[in-house]
Amino acid sequence: MLTLENIWASYGPVQVLSGVSLDVPAGKVITLLGGNGSGKSTTLKTIVGAVKASAGSIRFEDREICGMEPREIVPMGISLVPQGRRIFAPLTVMENLRLGAYARRRQEKSKDDFEAIYERFPEVRQWLRRKGNALSVGQQQLVAFGRGLISRPKLLLLDEPSSGLAPILVERLGEIIMKLKEAGMTILLVEQNVHLALSVADFGYILRDGKISMAGPTASLVGDGDLIRHYLGG
Numbered sequence: 001m002l003t004l005e006n007i008w009a010s011y012g013p014v015q016v017l018s019g020v021s022l023d024v025p026a027g028k029v030i031t032l033l034g035g036n037g038s039g040k041s042t043t044l045k046t047i048v049g050a051v052k053a054s055a056g057s058i059r060f061e062d063r064e065i066c067g068m069e070p071r072e073i074v075p076m077g078i079s080l081v082p083q084g085r086r087i088f089a090p091l092t093v094m095e096n097l098r099l100g101a102y103a104r105r106r107q108e109k110s111k112d113d114f115e116a117i118y119e120r121f122p123e124v125r126q127w128l129r130r131k132g133n134a135l136s137v138g139q140q141q142l143v144a145f146g147r148g149l150i151s152r153p154k155l156l157l158l159d160e161p162s163s164g165l166a167p168i169l170v171e172r173l174g175e176i177i178m179k180l181k182e183a184g185m186t187i188l189l190v191e192q193n194v195h196l197a198l199s200v201a202d203f204g205y206i207l208r209d210g211k212i213s214m215a216g217p218t219a220s221l222v223g224d225g226d227l228i229r230h231y232l233g234g
């Protein structure tokens with residue numbers, strides 16, 4: 001569904017991605033692991049066009065999207081749930097969800113899209129009038145998920161969804177990702193939590209200093225001592 005080939009990207013003089021290639025087949029969960037500053041978020045930002053690649057190719061469903069703007073790419077069915085700030089604090093939960101719904105102009109009725117989110121995350125319905133900053137980190141992550149899913153993307157990009165979550169919520173997150181996968185969603189999951197990532201993903205890539213240093217089916221990565229050394233090294 002998505003293929004990156006030899007992607008190079010920099011922030012001004014700072015080279016961040018040095019020839020990243022990876023493949024996200026339809027219906028699979030692919031994880032991109034790596035230490036802090038290895039270029040994981042930059043990879044996701046490059047996919048949605050928020051960071052411009054200086055070289056390489058990004059194909060989404062057989063269309064070249066490298067060089068396109070986010071406003072062209074997102075409506076094609078790619079949704080990014082960003083790292084960190086998660087949702088817009090001064091806006092209500094409802095307003096946050098609406099932002100997600102507007103991100104992809106679709107013909108079908110959006111009322112059903114909201115219902116689908118409440119079905120998946122029933123508690124979100126209770127929070128609709130609350131401001132983003134009145135929610136806990138875990139609640140914000142659910143709303144961020146809802147905002148990312150409400151446009152019914154074909155490809156979901158998740159940037160460290162587990163960061164800041166209590167262990168019990170990390171477990172729930174794993175279940176949410178598995179349910180999405182069972183429903184046929186294609187996911188590229190960026191994580192620092194190796195255990196979570198390897199337990200839900202089919203295939204993993206390790207990014208180190210802007211290069212893919214290791215790749216393989218997660219079954220082969222689990223129990224590979226090199227993985228931990230690679231992952232923690234540097």
Ligand SMILES: Nc1ncnc2c1ncn2[C@@H]1O[C@H](COP(=O)(O)OP(=O)(O)O)[C@@H](O)[C@H]1O
Pocket residue numbers: 011014016034035036037038039040041042043
């Ligand atoms: N907006 C930016 N301007 C300049 N440098 C940046 C910017 N964003 C990230 N970087 C640098 O690019 C490198 C990769 O960052 P990032 O992709 O966020 O890594 P990761 O998500 O793997 O932690 C880091 O060295 C970081 O400091």
Ligand SMILES: [Mg+2]
Pocket residue numbers: 040041042083159
């Ligand atoms: Mg990051």
